[in-house]
Amino acid sequence: MNQPTGGHKQGFLSTNREDRWWIEPTLTGLGFIAFVVYTTWSMLQGEYYWWSAGQEGFGGYLSPFYSPLIFINPTVAGAAPAAHAWLGSFPGWWPSLIPMTPAILILAGPLSFRLTCYYYRKFYYRSFFLSPPGCAVGGVTQKNYSGETVLLVIQNIHRYTLYIAFGIIAVLSYDAVLSFFRDGKLGIGVGSIILLINPILLAGYTFGCHALRHLSGGRMDCFSCPNGKEKFKHKLWKGISSLNDRHMFWAWISMIWVAFADIYVRMVAMGNWTDFNTWSL
Amino acid sequence: MDRKFKVWRGNKKSGEFISYSVAVEQGMVVLDAVHRIQTEHASDLAVRWNCKAGKCGSCSVEINGKPKLACMTRLNDYREDEEITIQPIKAFPIIKDLVADFSWNYEQNKRIQPLKIRARDKDGNHRMFQRDVERIQEFRKCIECFLCQDVCHVLRDHNKKDKFIGPRFMIRLASLEMHPLDEADRIPAIKEEFGAGMCNITRCCTDVCPEHIQITDNGIIPLKERVVDKYYDPVMWLYRKIFKRN
Numbered sequence: 001m002n003q004p005t006g007g008h009k010q011g012f013l014s015t016n017r018e019d020r021w022w023i024e025p026t027l028t029g030l031g032f033i034a035f036v037v038y039t040t041w042s043m044l045q046g047e048y049y050w051w052s053a054g055q056e057g058f059g060g061y062l063s064p065f066y067s068p069l070i071f072i073n074p075t076v077a078g079a080a081p082a083a084h085a086w087l088g089s090f091p092g093w094w095p096s097l098i099p100m101t102p103a104i105l106i107l108a109g110p111l112s113f114r115l116t117c118y119y120y121r122k123f124y125y126r127s128f129f130l131s132p133p134g135c136a137v138g139g140v141t142q143k144n145y146s147g148e149t150v151l152l153v154i155q156n157i158h159r160y161t162l163y164i165a166f167g168i169i170a171v172l173s174y175d176a177v178l179s180f181f182r183d184g185k186l187g188i189g190v191g192s193i194i195l196l197i198n199p200i201l202l203a204g205y206t207f208g209c210h211a212l213r214h215l216s217g218g219r220m221d222c223f224s225c226p227n228g229k230e231k232f233k234h235k236l237w238k239g240i241s242s243l244n245d246r247h248m249f250w251a252w253i254s255m256i257w258v259a260f261a262d263i264y265v266r267m268v269a270m271g272n273w274t275d276f277n278t279w280s281l
Numbered sequence: 282m283d284r285k286f287k288v289w290r291g292n293k294k295s296g297e298f299i300s301y302s303v304a305v306e307q308g309m310v311v312l313d314a315v316h317r318i319q320t321e322h323a324s325d326l327a328v329r330w331n332c333k334a335g336k337c338g339s340c341s342v343e344i345n346g347k348p349k350l351a352c353m354t355r356l357n358d359y360r361e362d363e364e365i366t367i368q369p370i371k372a373f374p375i376i377k378d379l380v381a382d383f384s385w386n387y388e389q390n391k392r393i394q395p396l397k398i399r400a401r402d403k404d405g406n407h408r409m410f411q412r413d414v415e416r417i418q419e420f421r422k423c424i425e426c427f428l429c430q431d432v433c434h435v436l437r438d439h440n441k442k443d444k445f446i447g448p449r450f451m452i453r454l455a456s457l458e459m460h461p462l463d464e465a466d467r468i469p470a471i472k473e474e475f476g477a478g479m480c481n482i483t484r485c486c487t488d489v490c491p492e493h494i495q496i497t498d499n500g501i502i503p504l505k506e507r508v509v510d511k512y513y514d515p516v517m518w519l520y521r522k523i524f525k526r527n
């Protein structure tokens with residue numbers, strides 16, 4: 001450890017900073033906890049994740065937390081019709097300890113993407129690991145700080161979780177299309193708009209990913225070698241870079257929206273909120 | 282109007298905060314106040330400075346606990362009744378008062394393999410295009426104030442100077458690695474000796490950089506991704522094996 005010879009304070013949370021540096025890590029930390037708590041609760045419900053005003057056929061609103069539906073239990077309230085699930089009803093061998101909710105099968109995908117995202121890492125290392133809690137603020141005392149070299153080397157899988165994220169965007173885009181139909185009839189409702197915005201925001205987040213920025217062109221040392229012509233890869237890299245500039249914004253807005261979309265579908269399915277739409281005209 | 286300042290006075294062995302009060306005028310920066318303290322109260326107060334224009338990187342200190350350039354920090358950023366604390370930077374040893382010894386940094390610089398320029402084109406020229414060097418020009422804005430080195434918790438709190446070269450040199454490495462004419466491969470060194478993995482991308486270096494260089498997003502993370510290519514990506518590994526690419 002350094003000898004504090006310049007009047008610096010030493011140790012956990014010690015600092016000479018006089019501004020309210022703790023506000024940001026506290027708010028982001030609490031915001032994320034609120035999201036995780038809500039998501040877990042919503043996942044465990046296993047009901048009211050689908051609404052099509054009781055109509056069969058193509059169309060309806062599906063909560064993004066439950067999509068894609070792999071197995072479902074069509075007997076619960078607010079469940080999607082069995083035909084919407086890839087593999088139908090939950091099988092007989094389903095372990096009784098694991099709740100029969102379709103969301104449990106898929107949430108690990110988006111979660112692994114967000115948890116290994118360079119932006120999320122920044123804020124949870126600050127807010128939860130307190131390493132460091134703020135700039136020029138003493139972090140958790142560790143005998144042998146190793147950063148991302150030992151256990152946390154796992155963060156390097158981020159580029160693979162990126163492929164999962166592409167899959168999610170595709171699925172949620174399909175759900176957005178689905179939401180513009182009711183029993184095969186084209187229309188539009190508040191829910192359709194909410195479910196359409198959802199994959200757009202997720203794309204804003206995903207296409208600004210640092211790993212994608214690297215893979216798309218960042219890994220090259222020379223964009224226009226050997227002939228000096230501007231290549232598509234450079235344009236792509238520039239586009240991704242401009243989204244990447246505001247990665248934090250996209251991370252939050254897409255996360256909040258996905259939760260809001262779930263709340264909306266749930267409330268409408270439960271009959272608490274009325275969905276304004278063209279089908280009921 | 283008079284303002285109060287609390288200035289660290291001391292040397293390698295010991296020291297203390299001493300309070301001074303001096304008259305200040307509109308538009309003054311912290312370095313002006315330090316000079317006024319020198320003139321009026323403490324002619325032996327040591328402070329390093331040169332340009333007073335935020336361009337030489339000499340006047341790095343900590344003001345109210347934050348690493349900053351004394352010449353670019355205006356007094357009216359602080360409440361009038363607030364006593365402003367001025368200290369030397371923390372991550373490197375103190376010489377006297379506000380002056381610290383940055384020599385470790387210059388030693389690190391020497392460890393970096395310099396540009397290894399590729400052969401000239403057939404017509405005898407070295408050709409580069411603006412769009413290919415734009416990225417690394419951002420890193421050339423660095424004024425070597427070492428505020429980023431000071432705030433980086435790997436060096437500041439954990440004192441892992443043997444394991445991590447620090448953000449300033451990560452961007453120097455990035456500017457060489459991304460250079461269109463460079464042929465050297467520094468990725469193994471960036472992973473091992475220079476310790477890219479020690480950085481946990483918490484972005485304090487970027488927050489304090491007076492040149493607003495996106496150290497983390499444009500320098501360190503792209504280098505980390507290059508390390509992933511070489512060491513942690515099984516698909517890339519297979520691709521290199523099959524196509525015998527490096």
Ligand code: SF4
Pocket residue numbers: 429432433434435447448479480481482483484485486487497501
């Ligand atoms: S982002 Fe990395 S290099 Fe920059 S201050 Fe944080 S740990 Fe240090």
Ligand code: SF4
Pocket residue numbers: 338422423424425426427428429430448449452486489490491492493494496
């Ligand atoms: S990168 Fe910024 S903070 Fe670091 S030494 Fe250069 S100018 Fe100073």
Ligand code: FES
Pocket residue numbers: 113116117118119120158205206208209210211212247
């Ligand atoms: S870095 Fe945030 S999604 Fe990849």
Ligand code: FES
Pocket residue numbers: 329330331332333334335336337338339340341350351352353
């Ligand atoms: S005196 Fe040159 S940067 Fe402050």
